[in-house]
Amino acid sequence: MVSIEPCPGFCPARHNPFASEHLRKIRYRFLNHSLTSLLNRFEILNRRAAIVGPQGHGKTTLQKELADAITSATSVRTYWVKLREGDRKIPRTVLDELFSQAGEFDLICVDGAEQLSWWNWKKFLRQLGKEQGCLITSHRAGLLPTLTQCTTSLSLLSDLVTELASAPDAAQQKELEAIYNRHRGDIRQSIRELYDRCSDGLWNVSRTDVTM
Amino acid sequence: MLEILLPDDRTSFEAGEVIEVTASWSLETPADVVELRLLWNTVGKGDRNLSVEKFWKYEQPLNRDRVTETIQLPAAPYSFSGKLVSLVWAFELIALPGGNSTRREIVLSPDAQEILLTSQSGDDE
Numbered sequence: 001m002v003s004i005e006p007c008p009g010f011c012p013a014r015h016n017p018f019a020s021e022h023l024r025k026i027r028y029r030f031l032n033h034s035l036t037s038l039l040n041r042f043e044i045l046n047r048r049a050a051i052v053g054p055q056g057h058g059k060t061t062l063q064k065e066l067a068d069a070i071t072s073a074t075s076v077r078t079y080w081v082k083l084r085e086g087d088r089k090i091p092r093t094v095l096d097e098l099f100s101q102a103g104e105f106d107l108i109c110v111d112g113a114e115q116l117s118w119w120n121w122k123k124f125l126r127q128l129g130k131e132q133g134c135l136i137t138s139h140r141a142g143l144l145p146t147l148t149q150c151t152t153s154l155s156l157l158s159d160l161v162t163e164l165a166s167a168p169d170a171a172q173q174k175e176l177e178a179i180y181n182r183h184r185g186d187i188r189q190s191i192r193e194l195y196d197r198c199s200d201g202l203w204n205v206s207r208t209d210v211t212m
Numbered sequence: 213m214l215e216i217l218l219p220d221d222r223t224s225f226e227a228g229e230v231i232e233v234t235a236s237w238s239l240e241t242p243a244d245v246v247e248l249r250l251l252w253n254t255v256g257k258g259d260r261n262l263s264v265e266k267f268w269k270y271e272q273p274l275n276r277d278r279v280t281e282t283i284q285l286p287a288a289p290y291s292f293s294g295k296l297v298s299l300v301w302a303f304e305l306i307a308l309p310g311g312n313s314t315r316r317e318i319v320l321s322p323d324a325q326e327i328l329l330t331s332q333s334g335d336d337e
Contacts, residue, residue: 010330012293013256014300021255195257199295 009201017165017205018195023188026163028061029156033148035069042066045145047133050113052141053150056186059137060111062150066135067109076107076133083112089120099127107133114138152185160187161194165205172203213238214305214314216248223317224324228287235268235305236278243307246273248281251304252289256297273307290321294329 013019033041042049051059051066067078079102081090090098102108108128113136116124121143128134136144157180161168168176175197176190183189197203217234225231235248247269253262265286270279292299301320306313319326 010328011295012298012326012328013296014293014298016256019255020257021260192257199257 011199011201013199016195016198018191018198022164023191026061026160028058028065029159031151031153031156035065038062038066038148039069042070042133042135042147045147047107047135048128048144049135049147050141050144051135051137051148051150052139052146053137054139054184054186056183056188056190057150057152058187059150062148063109063111063135063137067107070107070133076105077103078107078109081108081110083110083115085115087112087115088117090116090124095124095127099129102129102132104129105131105133107135110134110136112137113143114140152180152187154180157187157190160191164191165198165203175203214246214307214312216303216305216314216316218303218316218318224319224326225285226324227290227320227322228285230282230284232280233283233303234278234280235270237273237305237307238276239273239307239312240275241310242275243273243312244271244309246270246277246305246307248279249304249306250283250285250301252291252299252301254297254299256294258297285320290327291319292321292327292329 030038051062053059070076071078079098081094081098083090098108110124113121125134134144135147141149154177157176158168158173161172161176179190179193183193194203198205214237215235217236219231219233233248235246237246239246247267249264249268250266251262251264254260266283268279268281270277289299291301300317302315302317304313304315321327
């Protein structure tokens, strides 16, 4: 059944400031390092390194930021392999296409490298060209030298909420703390919960310019 | 500057309605092509879906020009919003290369009003 009158506390998805559409536009916040220092370190590590951290801690956002910086400053091209939960191997056809296209100095980014079995990870490494760069994200250290360990904080979540919606008031700040702790610092899950709270009218947004 | 002008500055239309849309642009650098698109996309908690339903290409455009198209709006899908997802129709005008663009969202449905899917409607059942 369809209603055409909005009900109290109803926030349509397109007005929800925590929609995935808005999240994608947020850039990585450098807490402990600068972009330049990470790029320098990546060079020192012979352009093979891992961004390590738990889920929802900004690994993929940072990986994309670094890859964009590398490709915009050089003639290097970037190739992406995105692995999902349970992807224990990269399909042969994908590998063949990847290594037939990637140039000698190009950068290969693997997102979620911890998903690969040890054997398949080693096999992938063996296929990398001598000069090809490789930047991975992983939940665990040890696959490649660690470039940085991604961390989050309550103040980071608070900053993101301010950017997406509006600055949290004192009561909302307490709520944020509970949400952040409940999700053990997972910013993605925290923001998903905020999406739900907002859609149920339980999170008030004072700003009015949050439409798409 | 890119601009999309809708009839009487309306932003709500009936599905299948025939309207005149004017695309106007004033470009600082020459473009290879200016494209007017009619599309819908979803927005919400999940991944975004997008479908370009119609487009009009103006090759080797003048730096400053204005074009009016008579357009029959599609019959579906309708603009709707729920808590998890909204379907949003829009016109977009984009200059390539460079990607300068502008977007105007519209509502498209049988009665020119966005359909709202609320939890209240479910509670009534």
